Amino acid sequence: MMWMIIGIGCLVSIYAIVVLERRLVYKTWEFGYPVAAFASYFIQENVKPRKRDKTFYETAPILFITVAVLAIGIFPWAESSVIANMATGALFFNAALAYIMVALVMAGWAPNAVYPMIGGWRFMGQLIAYSMPIVMAITATVMRAESMNMMAVVESQTGLWNIVYQPVGFLLFYAASLALTFLPPFDLPNAPGELEGGVFAEFTGTRLLIFRLGRIILIFSLSLGITHFFLGGWAGPFLPGYVWVFLKTILVACSFFVVGNLLPRFRHDHTLEWSWKLATPLALFNILWVGILLLL
């Protein structure tokens, strides 16, 4: 019963994220949009580039959505409900994110076209740059929990959430999450209006559907990550734990869209420079900060 509720909760959350994205980005309430978009992509003709790399062209969308779903598996929904209670859960989350990059490099290379290739390599630079702060922010939360198990990470926040305990880590994780989901202002890999869709430019029909669905799931999994690493996971008054997890996750996803609306797209060189010269040293400082707090 519990698992059924969680499964339905995940589907409803993904639906809600799509509807809220339409509301916050395009300013219209379109409750039927997810179904309509799904149906239209599903029946759309699959136009394939002539000289494509067939293996990568077929593998990239599947790999993309698979790792986005796998990343969700390690997060607990309540005190005793977790799909994969891995001792190295936090590290596994990172591993899954690394394969998002592999999928997009494949997607960029496969169509044998200019825009996707630029998009793919751009995303690679972006992900490598921003996976440093994200890994180090996770390390700091793991230091506090003294375990990489996600249950332990959530339990370590009883009394004081990590957003207060290590605010620098939270800010870094938040910015890096935007970069990893290539949402505005970090939407350089598919940059509408500049690269005409970038990595996704040569994908149509069901493959594009898988990519777009995978991206929504990726936004969901990174929001879940922020909820568990920094916002106390299932902790909250009155309501059951899993309701809090879903509420916090959807709120974090909404905040992604709001931030994206407020900021213009960053330049690619600035994006990389800020990560290597500012975010990475700050992440190291955050580790030092948490270390000092733990020793006090």
Place this chain on the structure above:
Amino acid sequence: MGGNFIIVMNIIRLSILIILGLGAIWFAWRVFMTSSMVRSALSLLASMAILGMMFLVMEAEFLGVLQIMMMATEMSIMAIFMMMYMMDPGGMGNMDMSHQKKLSIGTSLVAGAMVIVAVSFSNWETIATEVPTPAKQNYDLGMELMKRSMMIFETAGTSILVAMIVSTATALPFKNKKDD
């Protein structure tokens, strides 16, 4: 009943290990059989990720996940460096990926034989009867890295860093001051 169950589980685990091992070898072979640099790098990634899965089957959770994670970034970086340096990155010019065939086959046979000899004649001490918990494995690994094997890891890390800086420096455009 209990004994039979363990034997069956061990056979299943061994079969999965053999299948994964063959998969890793197949992808390693693909690295040299394709003419596209990106395909080659990603074949190597597949081979390495399968090695990570073998760790997972052997219940070395931390090492397995770490291997799977690290290789994704490393092989993608390698792909872009291969693109930068090779004359025929897309494989459109039918460039042969393999060269110095006799020497490389000879070297790999000797290296393989040396590894087999080292594995066969090493003193493995007592083999653990039970797999330690993942937390204990992490602790033991940390102790190993920070004590006995520290020099090896630090040297390897520094060498890789130096190699990265050198290759980036050589990739920078050469500016002749007289032309300014």
